[in-house]
Amino acid sequence: MKILLIGGNGTIGKAVAECLSNQHELVIAGFSSGDVSVDLASAESIRKMFELVGRVDAVISTAGQASFAPLHALSDDDYQLALQNKLMGQVNLVRIGREYVTKNGAIILTSGVLSRQPIPGSAAISMANGALESYVKAAALELDELKLNVVAPVFVKETMAMMGMDTESGVSASDTAKAYVAAVEGDMHGQTLDITDYI
Numbered sequence: 001m002k003i004l005l006i007g008g009n010g011t012i013g014k015a016v017a018e019c020l021s022n023q024h025e026l027v028i029a030g031f032s033s034g035d036v037s038v039d040l041a042s043a044e045s046i047r048k049m050f051e052l053v054g055r056v057d058a059v060i061s062t063a064g065q066a067s068f069a070p071l072h073a074l075s076d077d078d079y080q081l082a083l084q085n086k087l088m089g090q091v092n093l094v095r096i097g098r099e100y101v102t103k104n105g106a107i108i109l110t111s112g113v114l115s116r117q118p119i120p121g122s123a124a125i126s127m128a129n130g131a132l133e134s135y136v137k138a139a140a141l142e143l144d145e146l147k148l149n150v151v152a153p154v155f156v157k158e159t160m161a162m163m164g165m166d167t168e169s170g171v172s173a174s175d176t177a178k179a180y181v182a183a184v185e186g187d188m189h190g191q192t193l194d195i196t197d198y199i
Contacts, residue, residue, distance in 0.1 A: 001105075002027065003184065004049075004056045006040070006093070007063030009033050011158050012110070015173035016062060016180045027053050030063070040064060040089025041081075043096065050100045058106040058184050059097050061090050066125040078124050086128040091135055098146060106147040108183045109136060111192065113154045133192045140190025149183045151176075151193045175199040 001024045007013040008028035017026055028034035029049055036052050039045040040063055064086035067078035090109045097107055114122045115129035129152070136150040157170035178198040182188075 001025070001057035001184070002055070003058045003060060004029060004053055004097075006030070006038060006059070006061040007110075010062055011156055011173050012153060012176055012180075013062040015177035016060060018174070019177045019181050020184070027056070029053075040086075040092075041084045043092045046089070046092050046096050050096055053100070055100055055102060056105070057102050058108070059093060059101060060108045060180055060184065061093055062110050062180070064090055064110060064128075066128050068121050068125060070121055071123050074124055079127075082124040082128040086125070087131050087135075090132060094139060094148060098143065101146050103145050104147070106149070106184050108180055109148075109150040111150050111152045113152055113195075115152065136192065137190050143189075147183075147187070147189045149188055149191045149193060151179045151183060151195070153179075153195050171195055171199060 003020060003024050004027045005013060005017055006029045008017050009030050020026060029036045029038045031039060036049050038049040066082035066086040069078060094107055109132060111129035111132045114126045115133055118126040133150055136148055140148045153176050155170045156176055157167040157172045160167045160170045176195055179193045179195050182198055183193055
């Protein structure tokens with residue numbers, strides 16, 4: 001398959017690329033690095049990316065920005081970042097990308113465990129993640145030509161280590177990648193994939 005991997009140079013993205021590169025052709029997209037550049041906050045940038053890449057068999061997004069901060073400290077800009085980048089950026093991958101994905105192909109998005117297990121400081125992220133999961137569930141009802149799913153990672157050990165956090169409760173990027181592979185190669189549709197089901 002020809003797979004467009006957005007965020008392929010990030011921690012999870014690199015692990016997904018490693019899992020898929022032996023059997024599939026990958027095109028890596030990123031904000032500042034990769035085979036093609038894309039700004040998820042811009043629908044025009046997303047459209048240009050697809051025009052450059054052309055037809056693909058699958059799209060995987062491991063990208064999406066949102067602020068982590070105490071509720072009282074979250075600004076309008078923080079909420080807009082979550083809505084425009086993490087949420088609408090990935091929604092637009094479906095809206096625009098469906099025209100470029102081959103029949104019976106797949107689009108895989110990324111939410112996160114904070115949609116269902118929020119922690120203090122996660123209000124903006126949890127909001128975007130929960131909305132994205134609901135969108136995928138509803139949109140899948142009207143998408144017969146492709147598979148649409150969302151992967152909900154837990155905290156990744158490598159990221160936790162970089163932040164000086166205890167990594168015991170995390171999951172490695174390589175284990176996290178297994179859910180993305182299952183979503184691309186499997187038959188599920190309209191599902192939120194829990195990482196713990198694939199490790």
